[in-house]
Amino acid sequence: MSSAIPAPSTTTPSTTAPTQCRRTFLAAAVGTAAGIGLLAGGLSPATAHAAEATTASGTVAEKSAEQAAERTYSSPVPAGAGAPTSVFGPRGDSFHLGTDYGVATGTPITAVTDGEVLRVETGKKVGDTSPSSALKHHTGNGVVVKHGEIGGDEMYSYYGHLSEVDVKPGDKVKAGSVVGKAGNTGNSTGPHLHFGVMVNSDEPNGAKWTSATNTGFIDPHDWLKRKGVNAGSDAPVTP
Structure with missing residues (x-):
């Protein structure tokens, strides 16, 4: 994964009282456009939107029974x-393959939907x-969670620069489960979550999504927005 050095957060936390925001979707209702939330380099918005309408298996109608189950984000x-503090997309002479949120070291970091911990990095x-x-x-320290099939594609989430990892491979997590604590490990100039x-x-060392392979990183903040979650504003759900 090619990622530029994130800038330290200068974000001032909101004084608005946190409101928990639970978002539950039927996969059959949202379809693939909501399912993968693409922002692919080199595609026009119209082309990217059209690409979202087609699943890896062909059509929304071909989704498996598991996809019809409710899922919380x-x-x-x-x-x-x-x-x-740093968005998905071009950044200087590189392409930032994630979204950075400026939070203090020790801030709880939570899974964005149900899944299984696939890999962890500790000791960095x-x-x-x-x-x-x-x-x-x-x-630095990080966690990869496998979420299974969503919108016709196998989906994974990645949480990096952690000061502490609180899960191990094979652990089952729910939306809102703490997977670790925010930090400043690895290639970082200030505490934040990547x-x-x-x-x-x-594989976190991958590349941005392309229509040719239907594989790679997509805009994670946008993906959550398509699920009804405004990360950084909404409170995590209670698992």
């Missing part, structure tokens, strides 16, 4: 975290960008 950061320090067998990436969403790939 949640913000990965507490209410009051504010707007992203600030400035330690060396790859490892767990995560071939430079975001949050990523991957389509049909569980």
Whole structure:
């Protein structure tokens, strides 16, 4: 994954009282357009929107029975975290493959929907960008969660730069479950969460989504918005 060095957060937490926001969707109702929330480089908005209307298996009608089950979505950061400090997309001479939320070290980071912990990275320090067998990436301590099939695609979420990892591979998590604490480990210049969403790939060292492969990173903040969650404003749900 190619990711530029995130800037330190200058976001001032909102004084608005946190309001928990539980968002439950029927996959059959939202379809793939809501299911993967694409922002693909090189595609016009109209083309990207059209691409979202087609699933990996062909049509919305071909979804499996599991996709018809209710699924709850949640913000990965507490209410009051504010707007992203660095968004998905071009950043300088690189492409930022996630969304950064400026939160203090020790802030609880929560799963955005139900899934199973696939991989974790622990023991990294600030400035330690060396790859490892767990995560071939430079975001320090991190967690990859497998969410299964959503909108016709296998979906994964990624939480990086953590100061603490509170889960292990194989753990089942619910929307709103704490997976770790925010930090400043790895290639980082200030405490924040690097949050990523991957389509049909569980590798954080990947690339942005393309229509040719239907694989890669999509805009995670936009993906959650399509599920009815405004990350950084809405409070995480109670698992």
